[in-house]
Amino acid sequence: xxxxxxxxxxxxxxxxxxxxxxxxxxxxxxxxxxxxxxxxxxxxxxxxxxxxxxxxxxxxxxxxxxxxxxxxxxxxxxxxxxxxxxxxxxxxxxxxxxxxxxxxxxxxxxxxxxxxxxxxxxxxxxxxxxxxxxxxxxxxxxxxxxxxxxxxxxxxxxxxxxxxxxxxxxxxxxxxxxxxxxxxxxxxxxxxxxxxxxxxxxxxxxxxxxxxxxxxxxxxxxxxxxxxxxxxxxxxxx
Numbered sequence: 001x002x003x004x005x006x007x008x009x010x011x012x013x014x015x016x017x018x019x020x021x022x023x024x025x026x027x028x029x030x031x032x033x034x035x036x037x038x039x040x041x042x043x044x045x046x047x048x049x050x051x052x053x054x055x056x057x058x059x060x061x062x063x064x065x066x067x068x069x070x071x072x073x074x075x076x077x078x079x080x081x082x083x084x085x086x087x088x089x090x091x092x093x094x095x096x097x098x099x100x101x102x103x104x105x106x107x108x109x110x111x112x113x114x115x116x117x118x119x120x121x122x123x124x125x126x127x128x129x130x131x132x133x134x135x136x137x138x139x140x141x142x143x144x145x146x147x148x149x150x151x152x153x154x155x156x157x158x159x160x161x162x163x164x165x166x167x168x169x170x171x172x173x174x175x176x177x178x179x180x181x182x183x184x185x186x187x188x189x190x191x192x193x194x195x196x197x198x199x200x201x202x203x204x205x206x207x208x209x210x211x212x213x214x215x216x217x218x219x220x221x222x223x224x225x226x227x228x229x230x231x232x233x234x235x236x237x238x
Contacts, residue, residue: 002160004104006032007149008069008112010120013039017116019049019057020146022212026053028153029160033060034069034110066112066124071178074107075100078120078128079148081141089215096132097155107176111152116145126210127177129217152214172219183223184210190230193237 007025012035013017019042022033033056042057050057063069070076077096080088085107091099100109112128114120125131134151137141143151175183188206189196197205218226 001101002029002156003031003105004108005030005100005156006034006069006073006108006110007036007153008034008036008066009145010036010066010111010112010124011038011115012145013116015040015046016049017145018042018060019046019051019053020144021059021113021149022046022050022053022056023050024146024150024153026050026056028084028119028155028157030156031059033057035060035062036066036069037064038062054159066127067177067181068129070110070112071176071181072108073110073177074174074212075103075109075130075140076112076128076177077110077130077132078112078125079114079152080125081119088125088128088211089217091130093131093132093134093152093155094159096130097159099130100156101159103174106173113148126207126214129174129177129214134147173221174217175220175223176214179220180213183213183227186227186230190233190237194233202210 007021009018009021015038016039018035025031025033041062042060046057047054061069077091077100078095080090096111100111103109111132112120112124114124119126132152134143134148184206187209188197191205192199
Protein backbone atom coordinates (compact mmCIF):
# COMPACT_ATOMS: atom_id res chain seq x y z
CA UNK A 1 0.00 0.00 0.00
CA UNK A 2 2.82 2.41 0.83
CA UNK A 3 4.21 1.96 -2.70
CA UNK A 4 1.05 3.55 -4.11
CA UNK A 5 1.29 6.67 -1.94
CA UNK A 6 2.83 9.64 -3.73
CA UNK A 7 4.25 12.73 -2.05
CA UNK A 8 3.87 15.76 -4.33
CA UNK A 9 5.77 19.02 -3.71
CA UNK A 10 4.57 22.06 -5.63
CA UNK A 11 6.98 24.82 -6.71
CA UNK A 12 9.47 24.17 -3.90
CA UNK A 13 11.93 27.06 -3.51
CA UNK A 14 14.87 25.48 -1.68
CA UNK A 15 16.58 22.28 -2.76
CA UNK A 16 17.53 21.58 0.86
CA UNK A 17 13.85 21.22 1.68
CA UNK A 18 13.47 18.65 -1.08
CA UNK A 19 16.33 16.66 0.43
CA UNK A 20 14.84 16.88 3.92
CA UNK A 21 11.48 15.69 2.58
CA UNK A 22 13.18 12.70 0.92
CA UNK A 23 14.71 11.79 4.29
CA UNK A 24 11.35 12.15 6.07
CA UNK A 25 9.73 9.93 3.47
CA UNK A 26 12.31 7.16 3.58
CA UNK A 27 12.24 6.91 7.39
CA UNK A 28 8.52 6.14 7.13
CA UNK A 29 8.78 3.75 4.19
CA UNK A 30 7.57 6.06 1.40
CA UNK A 31 9.47 6.23 -1.87
CA UNK A 32 7.35 8.02 -4.49
CA UNK A 33 8.31 11.69 -4.77
CA UNK A 34 6.98 14.02 -7.49
CA UNK A 35 8.21 17.60 -7.90
CA UNK A 36 5.92 20.08 -9.63
CA UNK A 37 7.78 22.98 -11.24
CA UNK A 38 10.54 23.23 -8.60
CA UNK A 39 12.49 26.49 -8.62
CA UNK A 40 15.63 24.35 -8.95
CA UNK A 41 16.14 20.64 -9.50
CA UNK A 42 17.64 18.63 -6.61
CA UNK A 43 21.37 19.35 -6.27
CA UNK A 44 24.26 18.49 -3.95
CA UNK A 45 22.64 20.47 -1.13
CA UNK A 46 19.51 18.36 -1.46
CA UNK A 47 21.59 15.18 -1.44
CA UNK A 48 23.42 16.31 1.70
CA UNK A 49 20.19 16.92 3.61
CA UNK A 50 18.64 13.70 2.29
CA UNK A 51 21.19 11.93 4.54
CA UNK A 52 21.05 8.51 2.94
CA UNK A 53 17.75 8.94 1.12
CA UNK A 54 19.37 9.96 -2.16
CA UNK A 55 17.66 7.04 -3.90
CA UNK A 56 14.33 8.80 -3.30
CA UNK A 57 15.79 11.98 -4.82
CA UNK A 58 17.28 10.22 -7.84
CA UNK A 59 13.97 8.56 -8.67
CA UNK A 60 11.90 11.71 -8.14
CA UNK A 61 9.60 12.57 -11.03
CA UNK A 62 9.69 16.22 -12.15
CA UNK A 63 6.61 17.61 -13.99
CA UNK A 64 5.36 21.05 -15.01
CA UNK A 65 1.88 21.11 -13.49
CA UNK A 66 -0.06 19.63 -10.60
CA UNK A 67 -2.57 18.10 -13.01
CA UNK A 68 0.28 16.05 -14.56
CA UNK A 69 1.41 14.90 -11.13
CA UNK A 70 -2.00 13.56 -10.06
CA UNK A 71 -3.70 12.56 -13.33
CA UNK A 72 -3.55 8.84 -12.52
CA UNK A 73 -4.56 9.19 -8.85
CA UNK A 74 -7.92 8.17 -7.45
CA UNK A 75 -7.58 10.21 -4.26
CA UNK A 76 -5.66 13.46 -3.81
CA UNK A 77 -5.30 15.17 -0.44
CA UNK A 78 -3.93 18.71 -0.39
CA UNK A 79 -2.43 20.27 2.73
CA UNK A 80 -4.02 23.54 3.79
CA UNK A 81 -3.09 25.79 6.70
CA UNK A 82 -5.78 28.43 6.40
CA UNK A 83 -9.49 28.84 5.72
CA UNK A 84 -10.55 29.32 2.12
CA UNK A 85 -13.50 31.07 0.50
CA UNK A 86 -14.94 27.73 -0.56
CA UNK A 87 -15.13 24.95 2.02
CA UNK A 88 -13.74 21.58 0.91
CA UNK A 89 -13.92 18.13 2.51
CA UNK A 90 -11.45 18.58 5.38
CA UNK A 91 -9.70 15.71 7.16
CA UNK A 92 -7.45 15.49 10.18
CA UNK A 93 -4.06 13.73 9.85
CA UNK A 94 -5.32 10.39 11.20
CA UNK A 95 -8.43 10.35 9.06
CA UNK A 96 -6.40 11.36 6.01
CA UNK A 97 -3.90 8.56 6.62
CA UNK A 98 -6.70 6.02 7.06
CA UNK A 99 -8.38 6.94 3.78
CA UNK A 100 -5.13 7.12 1.84
CA UNK A 101 -4.14 3.64 3.01
CA UNK A 102 -7.55 2.16 2.27
CA UNK A 103 -7.67 3.51 -1.26
CA UNK A 104 -3.98 2.93 -2.05
CA UNK A 105 -4.80 -0.79 -2.17
CA UNK A 106 -6.59 -0.11 -5.47
CA UNK A 107 -4.83 2.80 -7.19
CA UNK A 108 -2.31 5.58 -6.84
CA UNK A 109 -3.08 8.25 -4.23
CA UNK A 110 -1.32 11.54 -3.56
CA UNK A 111 -0.53 13.82 -0.65
CA UNK A 112 0.17 17.33 -1.97
CA UNK A 113 2.27 20.01 -0.25
CA UNK A 114 2.52 23.62 -1.41
CA UNK A 115 5.13 26.34 -1.47
CA UNK A 116 7.15 27.07 1.64
CA UNK A 117 5.90 30.66 1.85
CA UNK A 118 2.31 30.49 0.62
CA UNK A 119 1.20 26.86 0.35
CA UNK A 120 -1.18 25.78 -2.40
CA UNK A 121 -3.26 28.20 -4.44
CA UNK A 122 -7.05 27.97 -4.46
CA UNK A 123 -6.91 26.56 -7.99
CA UNK A 124 -4.49 23.84 -6.88
CA UNK A 125 -6.58 23.01 -3.83
CA UNK A 126 -9.63 22.63 -6.07
CA UNK A 127 -7.79 19.88 -7.95
CA UNK A 128 -7.67 17.84 -4.73
CA UNK A 129 -10.47 15.55 -3.61
CA UNK A 130 -9.86 16.40 0.07
CA UNK A 131 -7.85 18.77 2.24
CA UNK A 132 -5.90 17.95 5.39
CA UNK A 133 -4.99 20.35 8.19
CA UNK A 134 -2.39 19.64 10.87
CA UNK A 135 -3.82 21.05 14.13
CA UNK A 136 -0.66 22.76 15.36
CA UNK A 137 -0.45 25.39 18.12
CA UNK A 138 -2.60 28.33 16.95
CA UNK A 139 -0.21 30.73 18.70
CA UNK A 140 2.71 29.35 16.70
CA UNK A 141 1.53 27.18 13.84
CA UNK A 142 4.63 27.42 11.63
CA UNK A 143 5.68 24.01 10.32
CA UNK A 144 8.43 23.78 7.74
CA UNK A 145 7.88 21.59 4.69
CA UNK A 146 9.82 18.56 5.92
CA UNK A 147 8.06 18.71 9.32
CA UNK A 148 4.66 18.66 7.64
CA UNK A 149 5.64 15.71 5.45
CA UNK A 150 7.13 13.87 8.45
CA UNK A 151 3.97 14.38 10.52
CA UNK A 152 1.63 12.96 7.88
CA UNK A 153 4.07 10.23 6.82
CA UNK A 154 4.27 9.11 10.46
CA UNK A 155 0.48 8.79 10.64
CA UNK A 156 0.53 6.71 7.47
CA UNK A 157 3.20 4.37 8.80
CA UNK A 158 1.59 3.90 12.20
CA UNK A 159 -1.74 2.95 10.68
CA UNK A 160 -0.04 0.72 8.14
CA UNK A 161 1.73 -1.13 10.97
CA UNK A 162 -1.50 -1.40 12.97
CA UNK A 163 -3.16 -3.01 9.97
CA UNK A 164 -0.42 -5.70 10.09
CA UNK A 165 0.35 -4.95 6.47
CA UNK A 166 -3.03 -6.32 5.42
CA UNK A 167 -4.67 -4.39 2.54
CA UNK A 168 -7.83 -2.55 3.52
CA UNK A 169 -10.50 -2.81 0.85
CA UNK A 170 -12.07 0.39 -0.39
CA UNK A 171 -15.86 0.21 -0.38
CA UNK A 172 -16.27 1.84 -3.79
CA UNK A 173 -14.41 2.48 -7.01
CA UNK A 174 -13.76 6.17 -7.61
CA UNK A 175 -12.76 7.90 -10.85
CA UNK A 176 -9.22 9.11 -11.46
CA UNK A 177 -8.45 12.82 -11.39
CA UNK A 178 -8.14 13.02 -15.17
CA UNK A 179 -11.64 11.53 -15.56
CA UNK A 180 -13.04 14.12 -13.16
CA UNK A 181 -11.32 16.92 -15.07
CA UNK A 182 -12.87 15.71 -18.34
CA UNK A 183 -16.27 15.73 -16.61
CA UNK A 184 -15.79 19.31 -15.39
CA UNK A 185 -14.77 20.46 -18.88
CA UNK A 186 -17.85 18.74 -20.33
CA UNK A 187 -20.11 20.21 -17.65
CA UNK A 188 -18.85 23.75 -18.18
CA UNK A 189 -19.24 23.48 -21.96
CA UNK A 190 -22.80 22.15 -21.67
CA UNK A 191 -23.83 24.84 -19.19
CA UNK A 192 -22.33 27.47 -21.49
CA UNK A 193 -24.18 26.05 -24.51
CA UNK A 194 -27.50 26.14 -22.64
CA UNK A 195 -26.90 29.71 -21.45
CA UNK A 196 -26.73 28.81 -17.77
CA UNK A 197 -23.13 30.07 -17.67
CA UNK A 198 -22.60 33.42 -19.39
CA UNK A 199 -19.26 33.15 -21.13
CA UNK A 200 -18.21 36.75 -20.49
CA UNK A 201 -19.34 36.67 -16.86
CA UNK A 202 -18.98 33.08 -15.60
CA UNK A 203 -18.74 34.08 -11.93
CA UNK A 204 -18.14 31.31 -9.38
CA UNK A 205 -20.52 28.74 -10.88
CA UNK A 206 -17.90 26.14 -11.80
CA UNK A 207 -15.95 26.59 -8.57
CA UNK A 208 -19.11 25.98 -6.56
CA UNK A 209 -20.10 23.00 -8.70
CA UNK A 210 -16.61 21.55 -8.26
CA UNK A 211 -17.08 21.89 -4.51
CA UNK A 212 -20.47 20.19 -4.70
CA UNK A 213 -19.22 17.19 -6.67
CA UNK A 214 -16.05 16.95 -4.58
CA UNK A 215 -18.16 16.82 -1.44
CA UNK A 216 -20.46 14.21 -3.00
CA UNK A 217 -17.49 12.33 -4.49
CA UNK A 218 -19.32 10.38 -7.22
CA UNK A 219 -18.26 6.81 -7.89
CA UNK A 220 -17.19 5.65 -11.35
CA UNK A 221 -20.68 4.45 -12.29
CA UNK A 222 -22.27 7.66 -11.00
CA UNK A 223 -19.84 9.79 -12.98
CA UNK A 224 -20.69 7.79 -16.11
CA UNK A 225 -24.39 8.54 -15.49
CA UNK A 226 -23.62 12.25 -15.15
CA UNK A 227 -21.63 12.21 -18.40
CA UNK A 228 -24.55 10.46 -20.08
CA UNK A 229 -26.96 13.13 -18.85
CA UNK A 230 -24.70 15.85 -20.25
CA UNK A 231 -24.46 14.00 -23.56
CA UNK A 232 -28.27 13.83 -23.81
CA UNK A 233 -28.52 17.58 -23.11
CA UNK A 234 -25.88 18.23 -25.77
CA UNK A 235 -27.89 16.18 -28.26
CA UNK A 236 -31.07 18.16 -27.59
CA UNK A 237 -29.35 21.57 -27.75
CA UNK A 238 -27.76 20.63 -31.08
